[in-house]
Amino acid sequence: MTKKSINPFRPGAGHSPPYLAGRDDEKADFAKLLKQTIVMDNPIVTGLRGVGKTVLLEELKQIAINSGWYWIGTDMSETASLTEDNLATRLMADLAVVTSHFVVGRKEAITSWFHPVNVGADLTLGHDLLLEIYNRAPGLVTDKLKAVLELVAKVLAKENRGLIFAYDEAQNLSDHAKDKQFPLSVLLDVFQSLQRKEHRFLLTLVGLPTLFPKLVEARTSAERMFHVITLDRLNDDDARDAITRPIHKNSGPLQPNESLVTSIIEASGGYPYFIQFICREVYDVASQKAEKGEPLTVSIPDITRKLDADFFAGRWAKVTDRQRDLLWVIAQVENYGVDFSVLEIVALASQLVKKKRLISGFSSSLANQMLTKLSRLGFVYKTQHGRYSFAVPLLGQFIRRQVR
Numbered sequence: 500m501t502k503k504s505i506n507p508f509r510p511g512a513g514h515s516p517p518y519l520a521g522r523d524d525e526k527a528d529f530a531k532l533l534k535q536t537i538v539m540d541n542p543i544v545t546g547l548r549g550v551g552k553t554v555l556l557e558e559l560k561q562i563a564i565n566s567g568w569y570w571i572g573t574d575m576s577e578t579a580s581l582t583e584d585n586l587a588t589r590l591m592a593d594l595a596v597v598t599s600h601f602v603v604g605r606k607e608a609i610t611s612w613f614h615p616v617n618v619g620a621d622l623t624l625g626h627d628l629l630l631e632i633y634n635r636a637p638g639l640v641t642d643k644l645k646a647v648l649e650l651v652a653k654v655l656a657k658e659n660r661g662l663i664f665a666y667d668e669a670q671n672l673s674d675h676a677k678d679k680q681f682p683l684s685v686l687l688d689v690f691q692s693l694q695r696k697e698h699r700f701l702l703t704l705v706g707l708p709t710l711f712p713k714l715v716e717a718r719t720s721a722e723r724m725f726h727v728i729t730l731d732r733l734n735d736d737d738a739r740d741a742i743t744r745p746i747h748k749n750s751g752p753l754q755p756n757e758s759l760v761t762s763i764i765e766a767s768g769g770y771p772y773f774i775q776f777i778c779r780e781v782y783d784v785a786s787q788k789a790e791k792g793e794p795l796t797v798s799i800p801d802i803t804r805k806l807d808a809d810f811f812a813g814r815w816a817k818v819t820d821r822q823r824d825l826l827w828v829i830a831q832v833e834n835y836g837v838d839f840s841v842l843e844i845v846a847l848a849s850q851l852v853k854k855k856r857l858i859s860g861f862s863s864s865l866a867n868q869m870l871t872k873l874s875r876l877g878f879v880y881k882t883q884h885g886r887y888s889f890a891v892p893l894l895g896q897f898i899r900r901q902v903r
């Protein structure tokens with residue numbers, strides 16, 4: 500019996516792949532933004548679920564640190580974006596990790612509103628001090644945050660370094676007009692104002708395709724403030740690397756075989772999560788066959804069924820029959836893999852009714868209403884051009900596989 504080898508593939512949110520394929524253009528794009536002397540363009544990394552945003556962010560972090568930037572960041576939770584105060588708390592907690600070793604002379608720390616008690620000594624910018632400055636600074640949350648960050652900027656200027664705030668899941672950022680809380684606008688205002696004063700803070704936001712339109716909706720000036728880096732499926736060469744490099748390195752049971760690689764590329768659509776998922780399954784099958792001394796045979800349809808059960812079925816279970824009808828109609832639109840309009844859906848639905856393939860059609864207003872609901876459920880999103888796209892990769896193909 501052969502020794503059991505460890506499966507190298509890692510399908511899972513934020514799990515580093517055994518080989519991170521492609522993404523050279525995106526990394527170069529980001530590296531260019533680090534070279535700005537006066538920060539005017541802030542990177543946004545956006546793309547569908549599972550396309551590889553989080554693991555790329557880890558790489559970008561290394562690039563930034565190697566270029567001498569300080570880096571702080573976490574996931575932006577909905578709670579952090581509930582109120583302006585929560586956002587400020589989030590930013591200062593993150594900031595303190597880097598600044599707690601920053602020393603500020605007492606002269607720098609003394610302003611008209613902030614007189615440190617211990618006037619003889621230098622101060623370190625730990626969390627307590629950041630919070631104290633925040634609390635004592637006059638004005639609104641925006642003013643208070645600016646006061647804190649301007650003091651930090653003084654140290655950064657002396658060190659001739661910049662600082663990056665990087666937030667993943669940034670589509671969670673929102674203003675809440677109903678509660679008179681505008682954390683998203685506060686964030687944008689603070690960075691815009693600091694950057695205008697030529698302080699070297701860079702804001703990096705990572706999230707689903709809804710992120711950028713959301714920022715622009717909060718502040719039209721956001722359009723000029725950000726540089727959008729869109730992650731797409733891997734091209735065939737990169738997908739091939741993602742599949743074969745980990746097994747080349749590995750002397751395990753699975754060896755690259757052209758027809759198998761081609762069918763994995765096809766079944767995954769080049770989407771990184773699906774590549775990892777399918778490869779892990781194939782690898783397990785290969786291990787089991789090798790243990791029994793059997794030749795390797797892989798059934799992609801079996802693996803696809805497992806993917807349907809593990810990845811799509813949970814989502815599918817959340818929608819009503821009528822919503823399923825609508826999604827099914829969408830998956831029959833010619834360009835369903837790219838985008839679609841309400842008009843197209845409504846027209847196609849009435850044709851399908853005539854052909855007796857659908858019981859009843861949809862009016863424009865009903866379709867609109869249902870799409871809003873479905874975008875809240877994470878199935879579709881509205882593109883910048885007022886059309887809609889599926890928010891989950893290969894969702895259209897999954898829907899077409901479902902027996903009605």
Ligand SMILES: Nc1ncnc2c1ncn2[C@@H]1O[C@H](COP(=O)(O)OP(=O)(O)OP(=O)(O)O)[C@@H](O)[C@H]1O
Nearest residue numbers: 511512513516520548549550551552553554771772
């Ligand atoms: N360039 C790549 N090459 C190979 N595998 C990759 C690549 N990028 C991502 N992956 C794999 O794809 C999966 C999803 O990656 P990740 O969690 O970074 O996606 P995401 O876009 O952040 O997803 P979500 O929208 O759910 O946050 C992980 O299993 C990861 O290992």
Ligand SMILES: [Mg+2]
Nearest residue numbers: 512513552553
């Ligand atoms: Mg992620």
